[in-house]
Amino acid sequence: MIIIKHIDKIEEILAQKKSNGKTIGFVPTMGALHAGHISLIEKSKSENDFTVCSIFVNPTQFNNAIDLQKYPITIEKDIDQLELAVCDILFLPSTAEMYVEGEKNEHYNLGMLETILEGKYRPGHFQGVCIIVDKLLKAVNPNTLYLGEKDYQQCMVIKKMMASKNYDVVLKVCETVRENDELAMSSRNIRLNKNERIAALKIIETLKFIKSEIKPGKLDKIKSTATNLLTENGYKVDYTEIADAETLELIDYWDGDKKLVALVAAYLNDIRLIDNLIL
Numbered sequence: 001m002i003i004i005k006h007i008d009k010i011e012e013i014l015a016q017k018k019s020n021g022k023t024i025g026f027v028p029t030m031g032a033l034h035a036g037h038i039s040l041i042e043k044s045k046s047e048n049d050f051t052v053c054s055i056f057v058n059p060t061q062f063n064n065a066i067d068l069q070k071y072p073i074t075i076e077k078d079i080d081q082l083e084l085a086v087c088d089i090l091f092l093p094s095t096a097e098m099y100v101e102g103e104k105n106e107h108y109n110l111g112m113l114e115t116i117l118e119g120k121y122r123p124g125h126f127q128g129v130c131i132i133v134d135k136l137l138k139a140v141n142p143n144t145l146y147l148g149e150k151d152y153q154q155c156m157v158i159k160k161m162m163a164s165k166n167y168d169v170v171l172k173v174c175e176t177v178r179e180n181d182e183l184a185m186s187s188r189n190i191r192l193n194k195n196e197r198i199a200a201l202k203i204i205e206t207l208k209f210i211k212s213e214i215k216p217g218k219l220d221k222i223k224s225t226a227t228n229l230l231t232e233n234g235y236k237v238d239y240t241e242i243a244d245a246e247t248l249e250l251i252d253y254w255d256g257d258k259k260l261v262a263l264v265a266a267y268l269n270d271i272r273l274i275d276n277l278i279l
């Protein structure tokens with residue numbers, strides 16, 4: 001695997017590959033890699049001539065300074081995992097290169113996606129995500145971008161950003177990889193202590209409860225029961241919501257027909273966990 005730290009270098013190498021007719025798959029990450037990230041690398045490898053992974057802990061997408069400070073950094077292990085997965089290129093840019101001093105950040109029109117769910121509870125987060133993914137896409141210029149369904153709303157936000165900027169890039173949303181006990185893999189899981197790790201299972205249990213109990217009609221009761229399942233187990237809940245799986249419009253009354261997704265974000269002490277399940 002080649003490790004590249006500079007934008008001009010990655011642009012040069014990848015432009016050359018593309019002009020030789022090679023296809024490029026791209027997996028952007030913030031590191032602390034786990035099997036969920038590696039599944040995206042594997043998917044990209046199976047569909048492209050070259051796979052690029054980026055690791056960049058993007059400061060503008062952290063709306064909480066402590067969350068950024070505590071974000072796990074495991075770069076040596078990450079490199080080992082990427083080598084093992086036979087990733088072709090690791091792009092490892094510096095903050096100074098991604099955020100040039102004096103450069104004004106672009107603002108993206110994300111519509112209601114920015115005011116609901118993650119957008120509501122993490123103000124500025126999706127602007128930060130768009131700023132960095134836009135810059136990374138310009139540098140890598142992939143044929144296909146691979147994202148995880150674990151970050152359901154993020155996939156929609158990036159899709160909207162890419163459409164608004166006319167990116168000629170295919171977006172592939174890949175299934176959430178889970179631990180054996182079905183906890184969604186996440187870089188933040190490293191921070192869970194033994195008791196928190198057990199309690200963390202309540203998130204997927206709650207989503208499954210919604211999936212098994214949902215019926216056409218009003219959804220307020222099932223949402224509040226789901227929230228209670230979490231609060232009873234020590235969580236501070238940001239949201240327990242049910243939304244249109246295509247648009248993410250929040251749904252209070254289900255016609256029994258529309259495809260839905262249930263989404264949860266909740267804190268166990270100071271660790272924020274998110275997950276979702278298509279219903």
Ligand code: AMP
Pocket residue numbers: 028029030031035036037039040146147148149150151174175176177178184185186187
């Ligand atoms: P992150 O490093 O958390 O920013 O994630 C980088 C990419 O990996 C994003 O597209 C995530 O949605 C995806 N990802 C994170 N966790 C998982 C998982 N458990 N399964 C599949 N993809 C994931």
